[in-house]
Each structure stands twice: as C-alpha cells, then as structure tokens.
Amino acid sequence: MLASLGLTELEQRVYVELLTGRATTVGELAAALGADPAEAVEGLRRHRLVGWDGERLHLTPPDLALDSLLLDRMRQLQEARLGVRDWVRSQQGGEGKDGGVEVVAGAAAVGQVFEQVLRGAQEEVLGFDRPPYRGGYHDNPTEMELLERGVRFRIVYDRRTLERPTAAQRIGACVAAGEQARVAADVPAKLAVADGQVGMLSFPGPGELPAEPWAFVMRGRPWVEVLAALFGEVWDRATPLRLSPAADEIDHRSTPTPADRQILSLVMSGLPDKAVASQLGMSLRTIQRRLRHLMDVTGSATRMQLGFFVARHDWL
Template sequence: MLAAIGLDDTHEAAYRALVSAGAAEVGELARRLTLAEPDTERALRRLERQGLAAQSPARPGRWVAAPPGVALGALLTQQRHELEKAELAAAMLAQEYRAAAAEPEVHDLVEVVTGASAVAQRFLQLQLGAAQEVCALVTARPLVVSGMENEAEEQAAVRGVRYRVVVERAALDLPHAVTELTAALGRDERVRVVDRVPTKLVVADRSLAMVPLTSTTAEPAALVVHASGLLELLAGLFESVWREALPLRLGAFGVAEEEPDGPDGTDLEVLSLLLAGLTDASVAKQLDLGLRTVQRRVRRLMELAGVTTRLQLGWHACERGWVTRS
C-alpha cells in the first residue's frame, strides 16, 4: 500500500512491525519478518534514511518507528511535489514537441499511430485519460484490441467515467463476448447492438477520437483525431449509430436485446415532476421511490427517446406526447 511513496513490501513490513511493536531489536524484528538479521538491518537503515525509523537513544540496540502522521505525511508531500514537477515537465515537453513539428497546425489535429503495440498503447491511453465519458463502436473484426476485453474499462469505471458502446451483432458470436458484455453491463455501462457499425471508433470526452486506418500492409495503423471539425463528425457518427441501436440488458438467461417500448405510468410521473423542476432526490421522495430507481428510469426514458441529455428528453417528451403542453 505504501509503494507509491517508495517503500517496497519488505520495507513496508518492517515499518509496520516497528509501529506495532513500539520498539524492537534487530533479532526480534528479523524473527517477526522471517528475514535474516543482515537483511533486516539493511531494511532498518533504509527506513532511517527516509526518516521512518531511528535507533532509540533511551534503549540502546533497539529501533523505534517515527510517528506515521508526521513521517508518512512528509513523504506524501514530497511525492506530490515530484508529481507536480513531472506534470510541468510533461507540459513543457508537449509544447516543445508541437513547436518542433514540421506542420504544427496539422499535427495538432491529426496523428497517425503505426504498429500493433503502438495502437494498443494509444487505445489504452485514450481510455485512461478520459474524465467523463468514453463512446465506442465495436465491430466483429478486432485487429489489435477487442473493444470489450480491456482492463482500462474497469479502471475508468472506478473513476466514474461513463461508457456508451454499440456492438455489431456479429460480435456477439465472438469467443467470450457474452462474458465480457455481462461484465460491462455489471459495471453499469450502457451497451447497444446493431446489425452493422460503419467502423471501429472510440471517442473520449468528445476531445479525442481514434479510428483504424485500412492499409494494404500487414502492419496495423490508426488515426488519432484531436478537437476539430473532423472530431465533431466522428462524434456525430457515433450518436447516429447509437440512436438506431437496441439496448442490451442482463436477463434471467444472460445478455438479451430489449425492444424499446413506451414509458409506463411511473415513468410519466417521474418525467412530469422533473419537468416541473424537481430534483431526482425530490422526485424519489414525492413518489416514494429509491433515488437509484428514479435515476434508472430517467436513463431508460433517455434511451427510449434516443437522446443523451435531459434537456433533449424534455423536448422529445413533448413531441411524442408523453407529457401535455400547458
């Protein structure tokens, strides 16, 4: 747990043992750690250099731990400072890199990534760098990354990043596809299916997109598109496919397509109260529903309407006659 501040497992175990024991001789600590005494003494010397341990002046031959709140706090502050310097250096290097490009105005908009490992790495970076939402079109012909089998999705979900994914129907027949989709739906990812998607595509926070490049060579390549009219075009392509796709749900017999139907009575009550200006929490209290239930029904209404914002939902609700105009 303390690897982030420079302690490996041995040094962390030695420090924890000292904190627990209060004070200990090298031999006693070696028995606790099941280490040789020379290895234990080297670990203690390392902790001493980091300000985490010291030899007791009152009890010669015994070692004591520095107070965690002070010692670890200092190391954390130092680590934060190092990260700030690294971020500044990265920003300066990025600026220098752009300035040295032959055509900086073009490079700022589009870059070509060549090679299987480079494409896979950039795909990973795209997801790990997302802060709000990742949208993806998944074909049945994965070349470098499958689009569904990716640990980055789990890490992004922990950070609260939303996923919207449209899967080509033929991709459901790929090995492990159902298992991966089940895991994705379990992370509250919104997944839809369509007969065919036009291309494999990933859009992160509507600020970066990645599409494969078809090539006559065997080497995979991809195009990374930065904020531009082309990026807006790719984001619009995703939204058009998303609107036409059918939601996938976890049912009693696994993953299944859900034919869209109309909202039920409770859905309409929720919608009416939201349009009246109530918050999700107030709607839940008014209708004696759980907050998550209200939010789930709102997401379902947005899917039925084929929209991505609540403002759009209100307009579509009036157009479709779900609510009356006053």
C-alpha cells in the first residue's frame, strides 16, 4: 500500500518496523531486517516520515505524516497528468471539438487549473467568488494583468466575502480597474469561465478547513454553456457592487436631490421608513426605492454603511 505513496520496498519495511516500536536505531533496524537500512532511513527523512532524536529514530505522527505525503503525491500526479494532457493536445493540434469534463482535486491542482483558465482568456471572464479561502482573502494579480490588457471581467461575490478583512479594498481596486462586480446572498460555488470555451466550478472539500477543494473542469462550448447559464441566472438576481467611490467620482445624477437629503436626514435620526413616508407625504415604496438607489450608488450593503458614507462625504 505504501508503494503507491512513492516508498521503496526497503523504506516500507523500515517504516513498518519502526511502527512496531521494536527497533529505534539504525543498528537495531539492520539486525531486525538483515539489510543496511541507512539509505531507506534517509529516504524516510526526506519524506518527513521519521526524524532523529540523538541516536534514535522517532516517527512523525503517522496520521499527519502519511496524509501530508498522500497530498504531496496527489499534487505530483496531478501536475504530471496536466503536463501529459498539454503535450497530447499540442501533438493533436488543439482541443477536441466537443471538449469534455474532468475532475481535479487538491488545492495545488485546483489553483493551477484556475490560473490556466484565466490566462487563456482573450475577451471575457465570468466568475463567482465565495468563501472558504485557504490562507485568507488575497489579491488576484492575474486578473489585474488581464484587465490592463482589455479582458472584461464580470464577477458575482458572495456577501460573506465582503466580511473578510481588506476584501472591500481589494475588490474596489479591481472595480476601479474595470471589473463589473455584483453581490449575492449565497453564491453556489467558485466559478471561472473564459471566453465561453473553458470553465471550472470549484467546491470546498468535505468537513472543516483545511479539507482539500475539488473542481469540475469543462472544455468545449456545449459543456461550458451550462456554466455560462448558471452564471447568468445568478448575475441577473445579484445587486451591483460599487465600493464607496470618492465624492468627486460620483456622477452628478447620483448626487442626492433635496428630497433624498430629507429622507436621509429623517432616516439617520432613527425614524422608521413608514414614519419617514408619512412625514414627507410619500409612499413607503418610494422611500425604500430611493434608499435602495442611494445604497447602490454608494456601494453600501447595509443602512449603517450608508450612514457612514453620508457622514464621511457631508451629504447632510
């Protein structure tokens, strides 16, 4: 069984002997196995399965060590498979007409394919962005590079993403570079579709982090149309995301009207919407529609955020 993890026969014998606890030194191993274990011990150390404690060997906790070795082996095999596939494609002169669907597993493999999908885009990338994030929410320099080259990006963010530290600032930088962004309450998965030709749908692994993610990768227009249709459904229901533009960047049509200032003044004073409508002689629906418009204009997800924007930019 351990051979599938890349261990030689002697490395396996040494490891099993160490597991029994009967031998803990190179000499004891040599006596028990009838062979020089030095090379096998060094191999196990490279695999981080054993360590030295003076003259004695000790095992790294097997559940952690073997799991780490398995994931590393999966990554190596996935990289090899991707390399072979790319070589075959180059020999065949490109992807088959109908493309296909494959499954990739592991953070390294999923990240590599995601990068390939983005870098293959010439015109447009469609995407979903949602937690969980391994290692925290971070920049996507590839997107910024592609935006500079004129590739269009339409991204729907899960609302939980905006709760991540610095997320609004990082997304705002992408929006300023040309990304069209919207936000939805519950984005179903992570998604990337490039030019309607290739796409991937990524899911977190089972259980708690750091479970390894996995993804469907689809190539060829008939398959990718499924992902594009899913994106369209979520995009149409999502809310445009404008992250706190500076006061001098707001279109004059978005500047609050005198009526908007009255509504804001009453709302910020703590009056409920129904009371504001009564005071101003407007319908409740009109009050709520104007507040929704002002929230969209300022990139505010909540009334509290709208209040911060109003105070910061002296709208009252």
